[in-house]
Amino acid sequence: xxxxxxxxxxxxxxxxxxxxxxxxxxxxxxxxxxxxxxxxxxxxxxxxxxxxxxxxxxxxxxxxxxxxxxxxxxxxxxxxxxxxxxxxxxxxxxxxxxxxxxxxxxxxxxxxxxxx
Amino acid sequence: xxxxxxxxxxxxxxxxxxxxxxxxxxxxxxxxxxxxxxxxxxxxxxxxxxxxxxxxxxxxxxxxxxxxxxxxxxxxxxxxxxxxxxxxxxxxxxxxxxxxxxxxxxxxxxxxxx
Numbered sequence: 001x002x003x004x005x006x007x008x009x010x011x012x013x014x015x016x017x018x019x020x021x022x023x024x025x026x027x028x029x030x031x032x033x034x035x036x037x038x039x040x041x042x043x044x045x046x047x048x049x050x051x052x053x054x055x056x057x058x059x060x061x062x063x064x065x066x067x068x069x070x071x072x073x074x075x076x077x078x079x080x081x082x083x084x085x086x087x088x089x090x091x092x093x094x095x096x097x098x099x100x101x102x103x104x105x106x107x108x109x110x111x112x113x114x115x116x
Numbered sequence: 117x118x119x120x121x122x123x124x125x126x127x128x129x130x131x132x133x134x135x136x137x138x139x140x141x142x143x144x145x146x147x148x149x150x151x152x153x154x155x156x157x158x159x160x161x162x163x164x165x166x167x168x169x170x171x172x173x174x175x176x177x178x179x180x181x182x183x184x185x186x187x188x189x190x191x192x193x194x195x196x197x198x199x200x201x202x203x204x205x206x207x208x209x210x211x212x213x214x215x216x217x218x219x220x221x222x223x224x225x226x227x228x229x230x
Contacts (some may be wrong), residue, residue, distance in 0.1 A: 033218055043118065044221040047184060051216045090159065094215055102172035103161035104149075104219060 002027040002093050004107035012113045013081045021076040021110045023091030024049045030096040034104065035065055038088040047089075050074060059084070064114040086110075120209050120222035128228045134195040137225045141188055141209030148190040149210070149219055150182055151228070154203040165190055166213040197229045211227065 003026045004082045013019045024065055025049045032051055036044040038055025076093060091107040119142035129135055141148050150162040161174035165184035166218075175183075184190045204224045209226060210217035 026168060034218070043223040044208075045118070046218050046220060049216075070158050082197070096215055102164050102215070104151075105161070106159040108158050115227070116196070 001096055002031070002036060002105045004105055005093070006091055006092050006107035006110045007014050009109050010111045010113060012115065014115050015083050016080050017116070019078050019081040019112065021089050021091075021112060023074045023076065023107060025074060025093045025113050026072065026089070027093055027095050030104075031093075032094040033065075034092040034094070035059065035063070035074075036090045036092065037092065038104075038109070040087075044090065047076070052077060065085050081112075083114050085115055086114045087114055118220040118222065120207060120220055122205075122207050122222040122225050123198050124225060125223070126226050126228070128230065129197060130230055131197055131199060133229075134193065135197065135227065137192040137194070137205055137207075137227075139190045139192070139207030141190070141207075141220060142220055145209035145211050145220075146188065147213050147217070148184055148188070149208040150176075150192050151206040151208065151221075152203045152204075153206060153224070157203075159206075163191070171213060172184075177180070194227070199229050202227055203230045212220045 005024045034049045035047040050057050050067045058064045088109045090109050092104040121140045123138045144165045149164045151160045162176040163168040182192045193212045206224045208219040210219045
């Protein structure tokens with residue numbers, strides 16, 4: 001079985017400061033990793049994914065994430081936060097092979113609050 | 117806008133009733149996934165269809181069923197509804213049935229069971 005942990009329910013950061021939203025995963029074999037963002041009363045929007053290759057993945061709206069296999073982590077980062085980045089962020093994992101590989105397993109979500 | 121549409125946006129019904137949620141995938145996408153988002157369970161995978169065939173099942177209750185039609189739209193049927201079925205139901209679609217395919221989510225249907 002696979003699982004995702006997002007250890008922080010909420011992250012507060014001032015506008016213009018760098019932000020990090022943490023994610024660790026547990027999966028048998030290799031993982032595919034995803035980040036999604038959910039704004040109020042909206043669906044999940046895809047931000048970025050790690051499939052293979054470069055451990056640093058760049059995505060939408062200036063976000064990036066670093067895959068660290070030894071630490072089983074996939075933290076989301078942005079060099080300079082905007083007030084409009086305030087939303088709920090979800091990390092998700094999918095197994096590369098084996099049963100259960102079709103399902104996305106999500107973390108519990110981290111609420112990002114960017115103060116002006 | 118992801119290109120995935122879901123209807124209705126909101127649904128209020130009573131316990132014991134049956135409802136149908138509808139999803140239209142992005143143009144050209146063959147896979148459809150259904151997820152349930154609730155406060156206590158978080159986001160959970162329910163079921164996947166690919167080109168009309170069921171491909172994977174998650175934590176879907178026996179009271180729930182789904183299908184994908186020849187035009188690729190999908191419906192999730194929820195019956196004998198209970199208070200605990202109140203949740204946000206998302207549909208997602210992807211181009212094929214490959215593990216690395218990105219799933220694009222619709223805006224969701226909020227179901228309230230009274």
